Amino acid sequence: MGKIKGFLEYKREVPADRGPLERIQDWKEFHEEMSEEDLRDQGARCMDCGTPFCHTGIMLKGVTSGCPIHNLIPEWNDYVYNGYWKDAFDRLMKTNNFPEFTGRVCPAPCEGSCVLGIIKPPVTIKNIECSIIEHAFEQGWVEPKKIAVRSGKKIAVVGSGPAGLAAADQLNKAGHTVTVFERDDRIGGLLMYGIPNMKLDKEGVVQRRIDLMEQEGVSFMPGTEVGTDYPVEKLEEEFDAVLLCTGATNPRDLDVEGRKLEGVHFAMDFLRAGTKAVLTGSDPEISARDRKVIVIGGGDTGTDCVATSIRQGCDHVIQLEIMPKPPLERQSDNPWPEWPKTLKVDYGQEEAAALQGEDPRRYSVMTKKIIDDGNGKVRAIEVSQVEWVVDEGRTVPRPVPGTEEIVEADLVLLAMGFLGPEAALLEKLGVEQTERSTIKAGYDDFTTNREGVFAAGDARRGQSLIVWAINEGRAAAREVDRFLTGETNLP
CATH class of the missing domain: 1.10.1060.10 (Alpha-helical ferredoxin)
Structure with missing residues (x-):
């Protein structure tokens, strides 16, 4: 205490x-x-x-x-x-x-x-x-630790997000030789390109830790997509175990008229382009400059889109959430120690309010279609208010007649969450997936249907928190260590 x-x-x-x-x-x-x-x-x-x-x-x-x-x-x-x-x-x-x-x-x-x-x-x-x-x-207390004895076992970690890095760190400490594969040009996965620099500094914080791990003996292979740049046959031949930490990078799409218009993008594509531009000092491939931006979806990703749009110099930004506005205080059906489902003003909303004079969020709003400007580009979206009703035991949103509205936009960002990992690599490896499209792997041993192939993080449990990814990476490392040596002393 x-x-x-x-x-x-x-x-x-x-x-x-x-x-x-x-x-x-x-x-x-x-x-x-x-x-x-x-x-x-x-x-x-x-x-x-x-x-x-x-x-x-x-x-x-x-x-x-x-x-x-x-x-x-x-x-x-x-x-x-x-x-x-x-x-x-x-x-x-x-x-x-x-x-x-x-x-x-x-x-x-x-x-x-x-x-x-x-x-x-x-x-x-x-x-x-x-x-x-x-x-x-x-x-100076954080120093690279010398690994006294190497086991002779080689492990491939596919994906360098928080789960992959945590697993690699643990397995390296156990004395195994670890190689981390990352298809992006920089190591870090979600930490590098999924979170803007103003929340998590790339050079001073993320790269600092990666450099430390490299000094301790972890090998990194950025710009290398397993299954394309690095054949799966070679992966299975050269490594004693494979741990899949590819994340849940398959975004939830919006099935409405006009979805394919120019100017409609997934949030993560926008954020990745923004961070790359910051790191390289170049113009972003997808820019909000002088544009009327609508972010569809809440959560951290939606907030990051709002903040990034503002820094890029957008004309205006609005954030649409299909859920009702949360209460200011805990309700009786949300007691401690549950996570408090109360109204929170994150950094992006605070910035938008200071710049535009009001909170950019609009609640209980559904997007009905995206409107063409006549040249294949988005010029507006049609929305309506929704009410939440119980239908066959499920609570679902229902449009409220007469509340339709046209909202101008020339950049629409979809921040509606993620469905699971991309399937191409899993199919090449012959790894089974669940009905939710996540990797089918045990909750105790993290093993897949392929011997020596393990899975952890969002790729296994679905979209979740960074702290769950670290939890899974650490736990999977224990099971990989046990598989290779017959026992484990990893915490």
Whole structure:
């Protein structure tokens, strides 16, 4: 715990952000840092709650509650409060390979299940986590570890997102020779191209960790698509085990008239092009500059599209959500320790509101069709309000007659989630898929129908959180290690 009665003495405080109108002028991370004294006060708020739920990592009503990698949160909160930063760092690294990633982009289900959150704002777990790892980098505590003995076993990890990197890190520490394949030109998967630079700095944070792993012996092969650039026959011949961490990159599409018009793009294509442009100093292949942008879909991806559009200099941006507007406070059917389904204003909406004078989100809105300008380009979309009704036991949206509206747009971004992994590689490997199109692999051993071929992360469980991807990568690494050696000491 932190300080006795600390939760009564100190209010929840998080680092100040750079002002929205200032930060939209660049692509730098926008969170400021807190002083060590202020961080100790926040650590002091951690209660001696007897049964902490913050590190449970369970699913309640289909939503994550607590930390899926079971971070030892009360312990490192206490260490921070007492000024024992090295001990806090050691505890943090017992469960999390990449706290600098989760401390920036995880939605913090740990805070949603914090016991203090029953009566007061929860402990600032996410910020303390990020502060611990950044302090450790500053102090030189994060150093490449020499692997004393190599097993002689070779493992191919396909995909360099958080699941693939976590698995590679663990398997390398176990002494195996690990090669990570990535079809994009840079390593990092979702971390590199799926999350904008202002949320997760690519050179200073992502590449820093990749460089460290490379120094420890992990081999990376960017720009190499397994099944195309690197035949599957060669993969199976040269490696003793294969771990598929390709992610759930097959986006959910919008089946409406006008979908194929020029100017309609999947959100991830837009974000990838935007980040590549930032990294190379070039113009993005898909640009929002001077365009009326409509983002269809909420969630983190939708928010990132809003923020990216603003930084690229869009004329205006609107975000449409088919779900109703969330309440300001927990409802009776959403009790603690469930994730609080309440209204949140993320960085993108804050920036749009500062620039445009209002929150860009419109709720309970369905897109009915996309309208042609007469030259094959989008000029507007037709929408209508929806009400949610029960039909044959399922709650579904139903258009409300008379609420149809035409909304101008010349760039439409589809941010409606993902369906599962792409099938081409799986078919070449002969790996079975589930009815949901995810890779069919055991929840205990991560094995597929092909001996020596394993799967983890979003490719196996479907679209999920970065912290679940790390959980799966670590767990799959244990099973690959067990498969190769007959036992495992990996945590």
